[in-house]
Amino acid sequence: MNILRIDSSPRRDGSVSRQLADVLQQKLEASGNKITNHRDLYYDELITLGNEDRYNGYFTPPEMQTDAQIAAVAGSNELAIEFANADAYIIAAPMYNFSVTAALKTYIDLISRAGISFNYLPEGPIGLLKNKKAYVVIATGGTPVGSEVDFVTPYLKTFLGFLGITDVTFIAADLVNVNLEEGIAKANDTISKI
Numbered sequence: 802m803n804i805l806r807i808d809s810s811p812r813r814d815g816s817v818s819r820q821l822a823d824v825l826q827q828k829l830e831a832s833g834n835k836i837t838n839h840r841d842l843y844y845d846e847l848i849t850l851g852n853e854d855r856y857n858g859y860f861t862p863p864e865m866q867t868d869a870q871i872a873a874v875a876g877s878n879e880l881a882i883e884f885a886n887a888d889a890y891i892i893a894a895p896m897y898n899f900s901v902t903a904a905l906k907t908y909i910d911l912i913s914r915a916g917i918s919f920n921y922l923p924e925g926p927i928g929l930l931k932n933k934k935a936y937v938v939i940a941t942g943g944t945p946v947g948s949e950v951d952f953v954t955p956y957l958k959t960f961l962g963f964l965g966i967t968d969v970t971f972i973a974a975d976l977v978n979v980n981l982e983e984g985i986a987k988a989n990d991t992i993s994k995i
């Protein structure tokens with residue numbers, strides 16, 4: 802499997818989601834899989850909010866796009882195609898204010914592209930990414946994963962499903978600001994069963 806790893810914590814030292822994504826990565830690599838691409842969202846120049854050039858570029862046929870639109874859409878094209886080409890994903894997702902970080906949300910807005918990751922059919926949108934596997938590591942400080950105020954799990958499950966990715970394993974490292982060791986141990990236990 803060619804794996805795309807996505808880190809979405811702004812912190813590098815001490816990040817729980819990165820630490821556990823490292824453990825998972827080592828495990829998957831030990832069984833012959835490869836990390837072929839790595840996006841570190843807070844440090845990636847392509848992950849910007851964009852402006853009307855990008856928005857209008859999405860809905861303008863390539864031959865009619867302005868130079869500014871072409872430039873504005875290029876980064877999204879690169880990210881969306883890279884995402885579509887991976888066989889599997891490790892997504893390290895800290896919980897920020899009950900949802901994903903701003904950088905992960907921005908990335909999602911960039912990779913979710915009609916014609917690349919989903920299509921509109923007369924009966925509704927259909928995901929184009931089939932037979933993929935996703936691993937999502939969720940780190941939280943004080944919110945239990947699976948509780949009614951955990952919007953990370955249902956959001957990512959819905960989003961990935963929208964693209965056609967239905968085989969998703971969630972690894973919860975929750976309540977790490979309450980009991981760091983327990984949160985990490987629980988996540989390691991989940992990883993050991995993968």
Ligand SMILES: Cc1cc2nc3c(=O)[nH]c(=O)nc-3n(C[C@H](O)[C@H](O)[C@H](O)COP(=O)(O)O)c2cc1C
Pocket residue numbers: 810811812815816817818819894895896897898899900940941942943944945976977978
């Ligand atoms: C801006 C901000 C918002 C946060 N919001 C929440 C939250 O809503 N619920 C929660 O349980 N923890 C929250 N936390 C704590 C983080 O989820 C926790 O520190 C986690 O370990 C972050 O992931 P990381 O260690 O990979 O950086 C927040 C932290 C920050 C900096």
